[in-house]
Amino acid sequence: QQPVQSPQAVILREGEDAVINCSSSKALYSVHWYRQKHGEAPVFLMILLKGGEQKGHEKISASFNEKKQQSSLYLTASQLSYSGTYFCGTEMYSGGGADGLTFGKGTHLIIQP
């Protein structure tokens, strides 16, 4: 089941904040966040495993609400380098095997000077 990401696109000025949401209709084992720039491979940002877990990476952080089956990515004081497409990838509970990530459709983030 593909997670739903919102918004589809965001345009910000440098220094502004953004929130990207990812929600699933099924119980999640983990949520992975990636950023992809045009013509490049997805770059790993962070992974969230536990309900309520929040992790940070420089000015980018994320939360995972296991009960609501959703995760949010927070970008604060955005920089030009933050531009790109952000994907959430989800894993559901399995028998221990790794089935791969099911990705949302992505959120296009454009940072203007």
Next chain:
Amino acid sequence: DTAVSQTPKYLVTQMGNDKSIKCEQNLGHDTMYWYKQDSKKFLKIMFSYNNKELIINETVPNRFSPKSPDKAHLNLHINSLELGDSAVYFCASSRGQGIRAFFGQGTRLTVV
């Protein structure tokens, strides 16, 4: 050293041809994957291999077949290529569920 490497980076071929994309990882991971990213940038899992056993096979055409000669390699073979197969194919690997996946640089396949 590149953690996950794919070859070739670009592949242009005619309809009906058979082609292969190679993937190697030097991370000692147990699980490798193939993803397809279409023109709308939608990333979709195609295959997952764990210790040379296929553990998931999404609804991809049987013209696509993953082949793993050993734990460090997972190659993708595509028979009778069609225009709709044009996409970027990413190989990835991980230690298992709940652990970050490392992506290769991608192979842009163009079928003409």
